[in-house]
Amino acid sequence: MILVAGGIADKVTELVCARLDACGFAYRLLDLGRYPSDHGMVVHWNGGGPEGALRGxxxxxxxxxISGAYVRFLGPEGRVLPTDLPGATATALRGEADAALMALIEDLPCPVVNRLGGGMSNNSKPYQALLLARAGFRVPPTLVTTDPDAARAFHAEHGAVIYKSISGVRSIVRRLGPEQLGRIDLLRHGPAQFQAFVPGQDVRVHTVGERLFATRVRSEATDYRYASRDGLAVSMEPAELPASVAAACRRIARELDLLHAGIDLRETPEGEWVCFEVNPCPGFLFYERQTGQPISLALAELLHGGAAAAREQAGAAAMP
Structure with a gap:
């Protein structure tokens, strides 16, 4: 039996459930939109791991x-608090229930897509960049600062620069232009991350266990995810990766303990490959719809594989 922990209103979770249905793989949905209302758990830990049951x-x-688990946590905006309790009490109850569920997910002996620990590096983009470099990726020159003069000097050195968030909070990647430079003194109030702009074409790689799905993205937008806001088009197609890049993608996913990851790359006009970050909970629906790549099917098969998938991942982790 597969456990899906997510919100049924979330389109990615909905696709995973639909794919499991289409494959005939049995699953239970722990609806995080309503959790802990209408749900419960009785779990205790022994030397061999957690024992007990979940209820919905x-x-x-x-x-x-449980042969495998797919987890996609929701933000507060996707949650419904219990209505039979005062607001503060309901919020505290939800926090305690979330902590219990997170502890359980970390210790489940089956394959989990993904455990929280594997995605923690995404909360610090500069730290994750160090891990990417160690895994064999080229990363762009980066500056994290609250010093406006340092930012100006970085811009002068590299000519074309982008800025984005330092944490795991999603931000729109933008070019540092005259408008932003005009208010750069505000940087003293909080740090920002600047990177040298890398020309070329974006390639998003989704890992599912040892399988890779590479998607080439063609767009004139600085951040193709928001191209429509700038009136720009986006097209996608399946791509082939050089062997060394494919190996680095598998290596970083293993090192971060991510059975499923979204890796953002760019191929320069000179044929060099640069890595920007690794997303531990990728919204792959966007790419699957555009290209027809069977990412959700690969996920369903991984979750259904259970113990066999766990043995395969353990063997892969032991590879150099």
């Missing part, structure tokens, strides 16, 4: 029956 509307699942 009309179902109960023994932890020993």
């Amino acid at each position: 509307p009309g179902w109960e699942l023994d932890l020993a029956e």
Whole structure:
């Protein structure tokens, strides 16, 4: 039995559930939109790991029956608090229930897509960049600063510069232009991350276990995810990766303990490959719809594989 922990209103979670249905793979949905209302758990830890059961509307699942788990946590805006409790009490209850669920997910013995620990590096983009470099990726020159003069000097050195968030909070990647330079003194109030602009074409790589799905993105936008806001077009097509780049993608996913990851690359006009970051909970629906690449099917098969998939991942992790 597969456990899906996510919000049914989330389109990626909905696609995973639909793919499991289409494949005939049994699963239970722990709807995080309503959790902990209508849900419960009775779990205790022994030397061999957690034991017990999860409960949802009309179902109960023994932890020993879980062959794989897909987890996609929601933000507060996607959650419904219990209505039979005062607001502060309901919020505290949800926090305690979330902590219990997170602890359980970390210790499940089956394959989990993904455990929280694997995605923590994404909360610090500069730290993750160090891990990417160690894994064999080229990363762009980067400056994190609250010093306006340092930012101006970085811009003067590299000519074309982009800026984005330092944390895991999503931000729109923008070019540093005259408008931004005109208010650069505000940088003293909080740090920002600047990177030398890398020309070329974006390639998003989704890893699913040892499988790779590379998608080439063609767009004139600085951040193709928001190209429509600038009136620009986006097209996508499956891509082939050089062997060394494919190996680096598998290596960083293993090192971060991510069974499923979204890796953002760019191929320069000279044929060099640069890596920007690794997303531990990628919204792959956008890419699957555009290209027809069977990412959700690969995920379903990984989750259904259970113990066999776990053995395969353990063997892959031991590879140099």
